[in-house]
Amino acid sequence: MLVNGQHQNLLPVADRSVQYGDGVFETILVRKHRPVYWQDHLDRLIKACRTLQIPLSVSELCKEVETVLAANKADGALKIIITRGSGGRGYGAPATPSPTRIVQMHPLPLDYPDCAQNGVRLFRCQHPLSRNAALAGIKHLNRLDQVMASLELPVDAEEGLMCDETANVIEGIKSNVFAVVGGKLITPDLSHYGVAGVMRGRILALSEAILGIPIEVTTVGMKELRIADEIFVCNSVLGIWPVTELFWDAETLNFAIGPISRRLQTMHAESL
Amino acid sequence: MLVNGQHQNLLPVADRSVQYGDGVFETILVRKHRPVYWQDHLDRLIKACRTLQIPLSVSELCKEVETVLAANKADGALKIIITRGSGGRGYGAPATPSPTRIVQMHPLPLDYPDCAQNGVRLFRCQHPLSRNAALAGIKHLNRLDQVMASLELPVDAEEGLMCDETANVIEGIKSNVFAVVGGKLITPDLSHYGVAGVMRGRILALSEAILGIPIEVTTVGMKELRIADEIFVCNSVLGIWPVTELFWDAETLNFAIGPISRRLQTMHAESL
Numbered sequence: 001m002l003v004n005g006q007h008q009n010l011l012p013v014a015d016r017s018v019q020y021g022d023g024v025f026e027t028i029l030v031r032k033h034r035p036v037y038w039q040d041h042l043d044r045l046i047k048a049c050r051t052l053q054i055p056l057s058v059s060e061l062c063k064e065v066e067t068v069l070a071a072n073k074a075d076g077a078l079k080i081i082i083t084r085g086s087g088g089r090g091y092g093a094p095a096t097p098s099p100t101r102i103v104q105m106h107p108l109p110l111d112y113p114d115c116a117q118n119g120v121r122l123f124r125c126q127h128p129l130s131r132n133a134a135l136a137g138i139k140h141l142n143r144l145d146q147v148m149a150s151l152e153l154p155v156d157a158e159e160g161l162m163c164d165e166t167a168n169v170i171e172g173i174k175s176n177v178f179a180v181v182g183g184k185l186i187t188p189d190l191s192h193y194g195v196a197g198v199m200r201g202r203i204l205a206l207s208e209a210i211l212g213i214p215i216e217v218t219t220v221g222m223k224e225l226r227i228a229d230e231i232f233v234c235n236s237v238l239g240i241w242p243v244t245e246l247f248w249d250a251e252t253l254n255f256a257i258g259p260i261s262r263r264l265q266t267m268h269a270e271s272l
Numbered sequence: 273m274l275v276n277g278q279h280q281n282l283l284p285v286a287d288r289s290v291q292y293g294d295g296v297f298e299t300i301l302v303r304k305h306r307p308v309y310w311q312d313h314l315d316r317l318i319k320a321c322r323t324l325q326i327p328l329s330v331s332e333l334c335k336e337v338e339t340v341l342a343a344n345k346a347d348g349a350l351k352i353i354i355t356r357g358s359g360g361r362g363y364g365a366p367a368t369p370s371p372t373r374i375v376q377m378h379p380l381p382l383d384y385p386d387c388a389q390n391g392v393r394l395f396r397c398q399h400p401l402s403r404n405a406a407l408a409g410i411k412h413l414n415r416l417d418q419v420m421a422s423l424e425l426p427v428d429a430e431e432g433l434m435c436d437e438t439a440n441v442i443e444g445i446k447s448n449v450f451a452v453v454g455g456k457l458i459t460p461d462l463s464h465y466g467v468a469g470v471m472r473g474r475i476l477a478l479s480e481a482i483l484g485i486p487i488e489v490t491t492v493g494m495k496e497l498r499i500a501d502e503i504f505v506c507n508s509v510l511g512i513w514p515v516t517e518l519f520w521d522a523e524t525l526n527f528a529i530g531p532i533s534r535r536l537q538t539m540h541a542e543s544l
Binding site: 001003009010011012013014015016017018019020021022025052053081083084089090091092093102104109127128129130131132133134135140141142143144145146147148149150151153165173174 | 273275281282283284285286287288289290291292293294297324325353355356361362363364365374376381399400401402403404405406407412413414415416417418419420421422423425437445446
């Protein structure tokens, strides 16, 4: 692990990530020493830092990423955290922040290939997502919603489904959600909630051209899921997980693993 | 500063406060070695930890607070942070968390007595508060909203006013807000947003009995503020700051420092 280029695994308590969750992060799949979808992740990180007004030294970050990648032989997940650093007066940020850059490799969970191959069970969590158009889409460090939803997750579900206050689906705890409904691929609108995932972005950008089916960002609720031909969740580290069972309150819905999910998995595999 | 009873000012990067803002905090006024409104703060901390399912050792915390208080001669602000500690799988918390307790004294800002005596200028921030009934009221570590609002604050305003998406007033950046309107004390409803401050709680509990004026938790917008006889902001460290000017978009409202604000300041002073 590197913190501002130094080998260490400690941080000052005064760091604003500890005090306020004042920062952003990325989690990136590494295959054969190569960070997959690197440009997409870097673009999103730069955009998030700009929104939060955290100055980011991209050249230093890239050097640190190279160092960590060179030191790790195995595939894994690269986590980058950028915080606003220490200082300021209470919530007030310092006039010229010295951000903290953290770059670290994690092993990939062993069950991920099986989840992609055989599908997963999705559990509808009761904890609602926080609504805020000013922070929606950004992968920031204020992640209590995801932590609280994870606490609800039963052992027989691999992923949780998170909704807004009125039970519209927004995303998975660690993923974005898509459904195939009436020959269309649909996914929730994230203008007020959620994280705009890199894999979601690729599917939005490429699937109409590659799969030839229309794609729509829209409202997604149980009404749509009940008539879905396929459901899948995705993120750039886990790839695409077809959903075979959905536990929504007292209701259980079953789904087959369909051709759209498989073709998107192939598209993803070709990027690796 | 004590971290789990040890003198140190570093934390593992793996701590869930860094990764997710997974924790809660309290900021407590210390006068003559005594933490003011201690029982209220401890009650709120225990309740917050229970909501987030973070096990808290109250006896160890109290010992650490005593140690820090004994080592500090001057008045100040005691900050307590409780995090869920390290571990777990991604957002998923460990089955038996080992929380991190951080106890630290900070000096009091030098301008606070002047703000209480002469009043403050309040600036309406554009950054909206996040809406979430499941987290509302809790002083948790997901504080990006307050950080973003602070970035808007001009140098000629001592506090920022934070609203919901529809411009209803919720709270100050670091305080709660009250107004005297038509002989009534009113303060925003916090069931979907905001931090339920200890000083706010004391005012709600005591002011009707002590001041003899009715108090109402309700919707507060510019409509109410325009006709207010007094506005003040409060928290347990700064006490009660009368508002003399409110900057709301292009509009500036002026207020006198009124008798209700002064009587509540007296009530607070008698608790010190």
